[in-house]
Amino acid sequence: MTVLTIKDLNVTFSTEGGDLRALRDVSFEVPERRIVGIVGESGCGKSTLINAILGLLADNGRIDGGSILFEGQELTALSAPKMRDLRGQRISTVFQDPMGALNPVLSVGRQMQNIQYRSGLSRAEKDARSVDMLRLVRIPDPEHAWARYPHEFSGGMKQRIAIAMALMMEPALLIADEPTTALDATLEVATIELLQDLQQQIGCSVLFISHHLGVIAELCDDVVVMYAGEVVERGTTRQVFNTPRHPYSIRLLECDPARQAERTRNLPTIPGEIPDLRRRPQGCIFANRCDRKVAACDELPPDVAVGDGQVARCILAEAV
Amino acid sequence: MFAAASEDRRQWLKPLVRILREPLGALGIALVILMVGGAALADFLSAFEPNKISPRDRFQGPSLTHLLGTDQLGRDLFSRVLHGGRIALSVALFATAASLIIGIVLGLIAGYGPRWLDNLMILLFDSIKSFPTVMLALALVTLFGPSLTAVVVVVVLVNVPGYARIIRTQTLALKTSEFVTAAQSMGASTARILRHHIMPNVIGPLLILASMDIPVVIAIEAGMSFLGLGVRPPTPSWGAILNDGFTAIRDTPWIAIAGGLPIILTTLGFTFLGETLRDVFDPRLKARG
Known part of the structure; x- marks a missing residue:
């Protein structure tokens, strides 16, 4: 049973500089009673994704394609009052800043x-x-x-x-949007443990958004890696953390300070920048920063299934 | 969990005690009580009918029978001042309450509604604000004739744009605040968000501003009545008394004084009270205390 199934979701914002494709063909599932982590850097579309699920996209944003299936209901087709009845009752949210x-x-x-x-x-x-x-x-x-x-x-x-x-209200799905980012390390651990406890007690699913890889590894059953509005890799936490297949996931994990074997002054980084989402490249979204780029990367890569449930959007996923 | 309720009640008394501790605040409260009490008990405090004409007693100076003297028609000025207080205070109360309600509603709509509506309303507020009060009053009275209603409408028109602007600005700031987003994501409707989350956050400063505006309202009523745009004679109004005395100020100054003194005292009373209220409730000024 899955609580939330997102399939080929596309979200576009109309801006003065042209249409901005914030999410492109995003697909993943949140199974019952599991904690799914979404990891990605700032601006990769995490918040847009949450707002799309909650039906709270800004006025200039629109869902143009794809489906969000929640407990058998198609959320993209739900009326505003129906959606409102769902929020807080079946889908709940915890935000980043507890002060606000x-x-x-x-x-x-x-x-x-x-x-x-x-x-x-x-x-x-x-x-x-x-x-x-x-x-x-x-x-x-x-x-x-x-x-x-x-x-x-x-x-x-x-x-x-x-x-x-x-x-x-004992929701079926709790969306936690970086709930520990504003807290210090001790509180972070306590809050994570509390969330885990409550999730067990209430039996809900959790969609946990964070850019803290350690927290994701500790807490989540499954991981979704997002980059520039696309899901580049998803799988169980073990799969993604131990055998990442997408070059971005690989590089991202290499950059985690907790994984550095030696002490170093300069932490590794991924050179380059996120592409301008108003002029999104036709091909692979990560191609301009990828060190394994080949000619075929100029075309949109398919979602390649590697192993049991692990999917990477990279033509080289099996070879990596 | 409900033991805290009585604590809350004592919390409410605290500001009152703090107001009374300030000399100006205590004076303000005393003056306000004096004027409100006088107006409320007008029938008991004065032996004379406010509108009873008695030509034999005209232009009498202050005495024990006529505490503030009599006017050109022999009417007892003390009684007229007390009854005039009813007009002044009820206009102040009613017009301020109406301005507050309309101002809050329009401000919330402008702040929370779509951008084009906001722009339209701001344009409207600014246009109204750009009219001088007296011109506005004259224009309205020309249209509808002098009456108490005209006074109230003028006051509302003068106050609402300012109130609405304050509410609008704060609503705009709160609209994107995290707890409003949180309330939205927890399924609250727009009406609910405005009522439970935005209004309690924006109303405090406005109430203090409104209390400081009461003397302005009283002055508008007196001013309009002085110019003959407000209450119709013979209804007693401070502005009308002032006008009666104005023509004869050299020979019988007590008529003008009887009209002017209550205006000054009430205005001072509410101003002191309003300023002390502001000082007591503004957390930024608390540190100094």
């Missing part, structure tokens, strides 16, 4: 009440549920924390509260 994600002038309890407005519970039941959720995310003294305002909590606590809110 909570309304500063409403108490935490009020905000948790607000989220449950579709539940049909009485106010007392909603409040009891809120306190339970706060306890679940290990907020000390939840009965009193309930009445406090966001500024009275630390960053880590705020992120845990945001997680509690996201999981309150």
Whole structure:
């Protein structure tokens, strides 16, 4: 069973400099009860992907092709009110910045009440549920924390509260958009462990976006590697981390500071820049930076299946 | 979890205590209470009908019977001032409330709605703002005739653009803030976001601004009534009393004083109160305290 199936998704933004193809033929799946990590550098389309799933693309953005299948429903064809009913109930989101994600002038309890407005519970039941959720995310003294305002909590606590809110309606899919980027290393570990625990308890799937390779390796079952709006490789975490097949994944993993065998002053980088997405190359998106480029790379490469479930968008995937 | 409610109530008292601690704030509150109390209890405080003409008693100076004297028709000025306070304060209250509500709604629409609507509304606000208040009042009165309604409409027209602009600017800033995005991604509708997430965040500064605008509203009402554009005689209004006294200011100055003094006192009272409110609620000024 898969909770979310994205197939050949294309998203385009109309900008003053012409159409910008933010996502090109993106395909991957989020199976039930699994944590899927999306990794990629800034500007690779991670946020666009989330917004496309949530139906919250900016006004100048449009989905022109492909499908997003969530629990058997085609999201690209869903009306705005139907989509709204889904958000927060079946698909929830945790954002990067815990400082900004909570309304500063409403108490935490009020905000948790607000989220449950579709539940049909009485106010007392909603409040009891809120306190339970706060306890679940290990907020000390939840009965009193309930009445406090966001500024009275630390960053880590705020992120845990945001997680509690996201999981309150027991969604089928939790989208976590770099939830630990704004936290320090200790809190990062604690938050990851908490997410893992809660995912087990609630039994939801998680789409976890991060550019921290270590976190992805630690937390995720499957990994999707994105580059300049395309999925260049996907597979299980073990497959992608141990035997990456796409040259970009290989280079990306080489650049991870945690993988450096020797101490060095200059961390390795991938030379070159992301191509201008308004003038996207016809062929392989990574060709201009790839050290294995051949003539055939000027044509769009197919998704090549290598091994069990691992897919790389590179004609040389099998040879690499 | 509900024990915190009583704590909240005590929290509410704190600003009041802080206002009273400021000398200007205490004076402001005293003046406001004096004027509001006088207007509310006008029937008990004064033995005379405000509109009762008594030609024999005209142009009497202040005395124990007529505390502020009488005017050219022998009407008791003290009674007229108290009843005039009702007009002034109810116009201030009603017109300010109406301006606030309209300003907030239009501001939210301009800030959260599509760009073209925003541009259109800003153009409209700026056009209204570019009219001098008196010209606007004259134009409206020419169209609809002098009345209290005309006063309220002028005040609303003068206040709304400013209020709406403030709300619009803050809404624009909050529109893309993370908690609004978060609320959206948690399934909140636009109406819900505006009501629960944006409005509580933008309304505070506006309330303080509105409280500081009350004296301006009172001055507009008095000014329009002085010019004969506001309430119709014989209804007592501070501006109208001022006008009655204005023609005879050399011989019987107490009429003009009776009209002017309450305007000054009320204006000062609300200004002091508004400024203290601003100081108490503005967190940037707190550090100094």
